[in-house]
Amino acid sequence: MGSPQIVLFGGTTEGRALGEALAERGISLIMCVATDYARKLAREQPGLEIRTGRMDEGEMTEFLRETGCPLVVDATHPYAREATRNIAAACGKAGAEYLRLLRPSQEGEGMVTAETAEEAADILGRQGGKALLTVGSKELEAFTAVPGYRERLFARVLPMAQVVEKCTALGFGGRQLICMQGPFSHELNVAMLRSVGADWLVTKDSGDIGGFGQKLSAARELGIRMLVIRRPGPEKGYSRDALYRLLLERLDIPELPCAPQIPRFPLFVSLKDAEALVVGAGKVALRRVDVLLRCGARVTVIAPEALPGLGKLAEEEKVHWSRRRYQPGDVERSRPVLVVAATDDEKINEQIGREAAGLGIPSSVASNPQTGSFWFPALIAEENLAVGLVSTNGDHRLVREAAGRIRNILGGRHG
Numbered sequence: 001m002g003s004p005q006i007v008l009f010g011g012t013t014e015g016r017a018l019g020e021a022l023a024e025r026g027i028s029l030i031m032c033v034a035t036d037y038a039r040k041l042a043r044e045q046p047g048l049e050i051r052t053g054r055m056d057e058g059e060m061t062e063f064l065r066e067t068g069c070p071l072v073v074d075a076t077h078p079y080a081r082e083a084t085r086n087i088a089a090a091c092g093k094a095g096a097e098y099l100r101l102l103r104p105s106q107e108g109e110g111m112v113t114a115e116t117a118e119e120a121a122d123i124l125g126r127q128g129g130k131a132l133l134t135v136g137s138k139e140l141e142a143f144t145a146v147p148g149y150r151e152r153l154f155a156r157v158l159p160m161a162q163v164v165e166k167c168t169a170l171g172f173g174g175r176q177l178i179c180m181q182g183p184f185s186h187e188l189n190v191a192m193l194r195s196v197g198a199d200w201l202v203t204k205d206s207g208d209i210g211g212f213g214q215k216l217s218a219a220r221e222l223g224i225r226m227l228v229i230r231r232p233g234p235e236k237g238y239s240r241d242a243l244y245r246l247l248l249e250r251l252d253i254p255e256l257p258c259a260p261q262i263p264r265f266p267l268f269v270s271l272k273d274a275e276a277l278v279v280g281a282g283k284v285a286l287r288r289v290d291v292l293l294r295c296g297a298r299v300t301v302i303a304p305e306a307l308p309g310l311g312k313l314a315e316e317e318k319v320h321w322s323r324r325r326y327q328p329g330d331v332e333r334s335r336p337v338l339v340v341a342a343t344d345d346e347k348i349n350e351q352i353g354r355e356a357a358g359l360g361i362p363s364s365v366a367s368n369p370q371t372g373s374f375w376f377p378a379l380i381a382e383e384n385l386a387v388g389l390v391s392t393n394g395d396h397r398l399v400r401e402a403a404g405r406i407r408n409i410l411g412g413r414h415g
Helices: 013-024 036-041 057-067 081-094 117-127 137-145 161-169 186-196 212-222 240-250 283-294 308-315 330-334 346-358 396-414
Strands: 006-009 029-033 048-052 071-074 097-100 112-114 131-134 153-157 177-179 200-204 225-229 275-279 298-302 319-322 338-341 363-365 378-382 385-389
Touching (some): 013 029, 057 081, 071 081, 071 240, 081 097, 112 117, 137 153, 137 161, 161 177, 275 283, 283 308, 378 396, 385 396
Parallel strands (some): 006 071, 131 153, 131 200
């Protein structure tokens, strides 16, 4: 492999996904990960070289100078403070452009927050009760300051020999130590919390990629308190999709042209008393719910919060509202005749679409219609005529204008 075009630091899920996507576009890059475990998770492919081992600031600087790479992506964990400082400093010394890949934050109402692990331990010490710690082995030492921690605290960590050795040395052993590799579903989190009799779930703001949503929904189901160690920050950076586009621009690589679209067949089917699942409860989702109800469907909505209109529909028992975040497996558990993914997170929407596709269930993905199996239409119904209208290029304004003209035509015809 010649000189890389990009050096990417970090074995995070989003970092691996970005690196793999760049390699698929023919971009040469080196992905630097700290451990052999992270290396095993990375998918090797042409153009992607993986370097294993921790580096301090000086070693990073020397490494970047040797590669001569102009672009450096910091895709390390949101809580890897020292690594982020070292990468930024090394870029400054080596003359490389530093670009930070951000993971969306998910702090919310009803959570107890702490700035550090030490502060979280102090809160547990003063409040009492048992706690399941899901903060990683690096933070466990701070919690040995909690009175009676050997009986009160349970640590969930990676199943690695060096991790188990460290935890045992700190006094976490036997039943107090849970060694498992995620991801952890809502149901598994609920089972663990019940098993240890937890009053608290202690975690970091790891985002949906880190299973934060599943932890939160489990804690809420059981009525236990959520203690969140806040991220260091605030940080400046880019989402994965935005950074991907920026890197293509920096390297003067054009976006892939859109493939010619095969027309989609407009099939009008009966939804009377059929189960429909809508994930999300913003303006787009509520418009979809309205159309589905007009067509006679029984609608279930999954969303932690919603616009007032959904609350009214739920109170009137016109829809079933599951007040939580989407969890992998929701489509399979509900087995609807169709699914609408309309959250404000494009990655979650695409995940829902993939789950539905794997089960052979039609899905509409609001943030990127091309990834769903059907396009949700604007429905125009007048007496004995019904028209379904979609945009093949995502131009919603065009749909609104055309729908208005069609309504006028139908109105004139029947007027």
